Amino acid sequence: MMKRVEELLKDKVALGVLSNTHGLKGDLKLHLFTNMPELVSKLTEVVAYNESQKKFAYIRIETSRKAHDYFIVHIAGVNTISEAEKLKGFVLYVDKSFFPKSKEGEYYFFELFDCEVIDENGNSVGIVEDVIETGSNDVIVVKKGKEEVLIPVIERYVTKIDKEAKKIHVKMPEWLE
Template sequence: MLEYLIIGKIVKTHGIRGEVKVYPTTKDINRYDHLKWLYLEKTEQFTRYDVENVRYHKNMVILKLKGVDTREEAEKLVGGLLKVDRDHAIDLEEDEYFIGDIIDLEVYNVNGVCMGKVTDVISTGSNDVYVVNGPDGEVLIPAIKQYVKQIDIKKGMMVVEI
């Protein structure tokens, strides 16, 4: 399992006072309301930032990070991944998983044949969809019990019936 969980990606700056626009990779966008600090990973640098302010615009998060006060400073952060350590992550319900833990799982059908790896998770509103890439190309698997029979994060695998 990952030590840190990706909660978003900075996609662009917002305004002239150092705010950044974040594409959230968490199911509950309001989890940002409770963030006091986070880590930013960009070009192999890992930096902790205190969160000054959080607001929302459509399906995006607008963040003001302490010490980032100009558009030019914010531009240097674009493309960076926002992370929290697992100890400060939100609690999950049974059969819920962090997207970062699902990415790169090996996917097998119920007959034990490897179909590939999960390369992305698409949030559709009603349920997530796992994007699996393998030797037969891309397969989309709805993240519901009808299709996903088993997920074992520790073993790095998922079993599906499609």
């Protein structure tokens, strides 16, 4: 039975993308999507998916080292530049359990995805589709049907984040009322 992409990646989080080759011995550049570079040294087996090619691969990372704003990784069985070329563009996915448990009052973006957003009157505003980093604070992108609402994740608007129940309680910003 064939599984859909959504099923295969259900409990996984995108960690980074293999952007280019490095050298002639099959190494690749890994650009992270996370601000937790310490996780790279713990990587062993990961799921890799290339959306444009619609291809999956289970890969084992043998070595990794930091270089500038990316990592150089060596993947088992990839020993030439031509073999490495085939993995360019693959996104590496890890189990959600790979991440350390978030502390009280903190969250990983993936913990907010698919949360229902509820206003102060108990009405559903929609579902969190994305999180935008602005520098000063995060902003959740809430979608309901074709409508999209952006809500800053600050105490003034977000009153409670219940990660276990997948619910975010908000006081709607004045400009949305």
